[in-house]
Amino acid sequence: MEFDPASLRYDDQGLIPAIAQDAASGEVLMMAWMNAEAVARTLETGRVTYWSRSRQAFWIKGESSGHVQTLVEMRVDCDRDCLLLQVRQEGPACHTNRRTCFYTAIRDGAEVELMAPMV
Amino acid sequence: MEFDPASLRYDDQGLIPAIAQDAASGEVLMMAWMNAEAVARTLETGRVTYWSRSRQAFWIKGESSGHVQTLVEMRVDCDRDCLLLQVRQEGPACHTNRRTCFYTAIRDGAEVELMAPMV
Known part of the structure; x- marks a missing residue:
């Protein structure tokens, strides 16, 4: 079955949450948001591209920081949301x-910091 | 630092996304939503409790199905959202x-089903 980004269920802002997981270690890295165009660009380029809600702009992860995310595989959940x-x-x-x-x-009942910033 | 569920950042519906990950295998299982009271109940009882947006009610995972989620550890992201x-x-x-x-x-470009229902 061909995949169409428009077939996903977006919220009233046109966004869908996207969880990034390290493909090798299984570590959950972050959660951010995509619109249909960000989904399409991510699949097309293999460079994970979110929609920044604060900047209201596409956010190619790592474009300024160099901390790039390369897509290994995209998965969709049962509700497509x-x-x-x-x-x-x-x-x-x-x-x-x-x-x-x-x-x-x-x-x-307390907050514990598990790791320090990388140097 | 003491943890207060009210210190999290909820959306305009009073909800925060919660990603459930298998503590042993690292597999990402699902994403659902919590309000502050669901966060508090989950920590208090150790039984993962979401807020069902469709039913507008607390949803103790597995209460009807038996497919219970027992909390091993809750983590908060950098933005607290x-x-x-x-x-x-x-x-x-x-x-x-x-x-x-x-x-x-x-x-x-195609959708591929990775697993069958469990029997």
Whole structure:
């Protein structure tokens, strides 16, 4: 069955959440948003491209930082309203310079920082 | 630092996306939504509890199906607007009876089903 980005279910802003996962380690790196055009560009170029809600612009991950995400495989969930991106991540995925954005755990009711920024 | 569910950033519906990941295998199982009370209940009970947008009600995962999610660890992302739940998943996570909701891959422009329902 041919895939059409328009067949996904977008929210009222025309966006769908996309989870980026390290294809090799399985680590969940970040979650960001795509519109239909970002989905199409990501598949076409193999460079993961989000839609920045704050800047209201396409966001080719790593374009300014060099921390590129290369698409290994895109997956669609059962409701067609969420994407899973298996990626090769160059350097840190997080703007804080950590490998993953999910570096804070809740343990015994307290926040615990799991990792330091990469140097 | 003490964790307060009210310190998270919720959308205009009062919801935050929560990604469930198999704590042992690293497989991403599903994405659903929580409000502040669902976050608190999940931490308090160790039973993953979402907010069902379609039913507008709390959704204790597995309560009717038996496919319970037990929380291993909750993580918060850098922007405090997304949660990662590391869980122990009983049986399939997906309502289609598949282990994960992300069972469809996009390969060479076509949709490919990666797994069959569990029996």
